[in-house]
Amino acid sequence: MNFALIAVAAVQLSGQPAPHPIQDGQVAPRLSPAAWRADIHQFRNEVVLRDQAFDAVSREQAAERLASLEARLSGLSDAEITGELARIAALADNAHTRLDPLRNRERWSRLPVRLWKFSDGWRVVATRRDQTAWLGARVLGINEIPVEEGAAKVRPLFAGNAAWADYMAGYSLVSPEALQASGVIERGPVVFAIATSAGRRDVVFSPEPLEGRSRPDENWWHLASVDPRTSGWSHRPHSRAMLVFERSELSYVFVRCRENVAYLRLNRTADQAGRTPLADWGREVLAELDRHPPAKLVIDLRFNTGGDLSKALPFIGSIAASALGQRPDGLAVLINGQTFSAGITQAAWLRLHSRARFFGEPVGDETSFWAEGDNVLLRHSGLTARYSDGGHHYSSTPIPQSMRERVVFSLPAPSLEPDHRVGWSWDEYAAGLDPVLEAASPDLQCEPVR
Numbered sequence: 001m002n003f004a005l006i007a008v009a010a011v012q013l014s015g016q017p018a019p020h021p022i023q024d025g026q027v028a029p030r031l032s033p034a035a036w037r038a039d040i041h042q043f044r045n046e047v048v049l050r051d052q053a054f055d056a057v058s059r060e061q062a063a064e065r066l067a068s069l070e071a072r073l074s075g076l077s078d079a080e081i082t083g084e085l086a087r088i089a090a091l092a093d094n095a096h097t098r099l100d101p102l103r104n105r106e107r108w109s110r111l112p113v114r115l116w117k118f119s120d121g122w123r124v125v126a127t128r129r130d131q132t133a134w135l136g137a138r139v140l141g142i143n144e145i146p147v148e149e150g151a152a153k154v155r156p157l158f159a160g161n162a163a164w165a166d167y168m169a170g171y172s173l174v175s176p177e178a179l180q181a182s183g184v185i186e187r188g189p190v191v192f193a194i195a196t197s198a199g200r201r202d203v204v205f206s207p208e209p210l211e212g213r214s215r216p217d218e219n220w221w222h223l224a225s226v227d228p229r230t231s232g233w234s235h236r237p238h239s240r241a242m243l244v245f246e247r248s249e250l251s252y253v254f255v256r257c258r259e260n261v262a263y264l265r266l267n268r269t270a271d272q273a274g275r276t277p278l279a280d281w282g283r284e285v286l287a288e289l290d291r292h293p294p295a296k297l298v299i300d301l302r303f304n305t306g307g308d309l310s311k312a313l314p315f316i317g318s319i320a321a322s323a324l325g326q327r328p329d330g331l332a333v334l335i336n337g338q339t340f341s342a343g344i345t346q347a348a349w350l351r352l353h354s355r356a357r358f359f360g361e362p363v364g365d366e367t368s369f370w371a372e373g374d375n376v377l378l379r380h381s382g383l384t385a386r387y388s389d390g391g392h393h394y395s396s397t398p399i400p401q402s403m404r405e406r407v408v409f410s411l412p413a414p415s416l417e418p419d420h421r422v423g424w425s426w427d428e429y430a431a432g433l434d435p436v437l438e439a440a441s442p443d444l445q446c447e448p449v450r
Helices: 033-048 056-071 078-090 129-134 147-157 162-172 176-181 219-223 278-291 309-321 342-353 401-406 426-430 435-440
Strands: 113-118 121-128 138-142 190-196 199-205 233-235 252-257 261-266 296-300 331-335 357-360 368-371 374-377 384-387 390-394 407-411
Touching (some): 033 078, 033 384, 078 147, 078 176, 121 129, 121 219, 129 190, 147 176, 252 278, 296 435, 309 342, 331 435, 342 407
Parallel strands (some): 261 296, 296 331, 331 357, 390 407
Antiparallel strands (some): 113 121, 121 138, 121 233, 368 390
16 A cells, blocks of 8 residues: 655656656746646646545636636746646645645745744755855745745645645745745745844845756755755754754664663655665564563654555554553654654554654644545646545544545544644754653663664
8 A cells, every 4th residue: 555645657648748857957948828728637637536635615616716727828927827726736625635846846946045934933944055144044024024924825835734834835935936826926036034143134035946856855854954865055053963863864763772762763654775675674673672672662753744654554553562552651752743644644553552642743634634646747837736535534533424435544543632742943953952852751862873
């Protein structure tokens, strides 16, 4: 069972034109109304009509807005057309259903900065090397619009709960096309109002050339001081290393810590090239736990945006059923707004089948959602959309009637709200402090991550 959040589907039909390739440094060519019309028809037939998250009302709204968009093509920019398609996908009110020109496949440009929303506001967490003066700056606004108002304006581009909306806003707020399509800016420069220790000032940022990226790009990677996936970026060094970001490029990690505590980090539910496959790795971890049972196991599911749930659930289930999992103080599970998709499945299993205590912030989706489905590559624009056709229900409430015939996986789990809600402020992050881990296991000191 594949629960891949970011599977790539690029099927070309015989005789159909391929999307325009974008080479590094190029600007996407302007599409003709005829090309956009063909892509709109494909989007309607292969996304809106296939997706099961749309109900009768939202599907009718989508049809009306697609017809309106088609009638207005000649007066709209490519960014405005793309933005409206994204908003139409978001009418499904389902985070897996989307048209994404930023995160999974790059068709919109971005500025030379990366942002993150902490508990006390938006900050610049990464810059290109000629912009390092702005590292750590508080973002106050964009083109005279307060940053939270800007985040609210870009929110309709992607469906999702409040936590996921904040995560996706981190992409949209640094994309001129997203800002233009959402009415935050008009055509022209992007001016950030920022505050540093030297005071408030306005900074003009110019978009970077498109890379033509067709692989996923997770914004949270920029929270780590060093990550090979963010080569070419500068990050603020931390005064102390944080375990959650140590060797952050490794999707699955297990280390021993002092006081007979063990730490398991799972921030992507998928195999990694050159490493032991995840399912086999999980069996090795179980054997290690049997040989040397810890007094406590911390399971860190933060930043786990999904993958293939079948690869992790067997060993997660074994941990939950173990003597350790059945002790009131045996398991501590860490979650946040980027615990998503298959990451939520693992959290729900641990909530239902173990006595784990949960620490952190609410997960990045509702407990009932649609996933599975596939990606659809629009033939002319090269935009990637995704439809969802498999139900997931992780709640003790009844499965929604509309989902009952298409449920892929369900668990009658109690609430996934954290037992101990812990935020993360900028000052804590900048000092290398992890308040969530500290709440779960104070003063944890572990062996190096390898």
